[in-house]
Amino acid sequence: MPTVALMWEAKAAPGRGPELLSWARNRELPADLRCERREHFTAPGDRVLVVTCWAGGYDADVPELPDPPPELSARPVHRWRFERV
Numbered sequence: 001m002p003t004v005a006l007m008w009e010a011k012a013a014p015g016r017g018p019e020l021l022s023w024a025r026n027r028e029l030p031a032d033l034r035c036e037r038r039e040h041f042t043a044p045g046d047r048v049l050v051v052t053c054w055a056g057g058y059d060a061d062v063p064e065l066p067d068p069p070p071e072l073s074a075r076p077v078h079r080w081r082f083e084r085v
Contacts, residue, residue, distance in 0.1 A: 002057040003036065003084040008050045008065045011074040017046030020072045024050050027065055046074075058083040 012020040021042060029035050034055065041049040054062040058081060067077050 001055050004054050004056050004058055004060045004062060005082045005084065006052045006054070006062065006064060007078075007080040007082070008052075009078045009080075010048050010068055010072075012046035012048065013072055013074045014046075016072050017042070017048070020046065020068055021048050023068050023072060024048050024065065030063055033062060053084075 008024075010020060010024070021040065025040055029038070029052070035052050036055060037051070037053040039051045041051070043049065050065055052062075052065070054060060056062060064079060065077075067073070
């Protein structure tokens with residue numbers, strides 16, 4: 001079965017990195033869809049990365065994490081989609 005990985009990366013507003021990470025960790029995913037894996041990462045510059053993996057191919061209909069509240073973010077969220085090969 002193919003797997004699609006969604007990557008979500010946001011840069012926190014100055015001094016708001018821990019809040020942005022907490023916000024990302026607390027986003028619920030739909031209960032009717034099974035997320036195979038979810039990981040959270042941080043990087044210098046108060047950047048937060050979330051990777052979710054789902055059963056399905058590149059074009060699978062799976063949920064994306066939403067944009068964070070504007071006060072937590074320094075710029076628009078970057079999103080990428082990858083398929084396991």
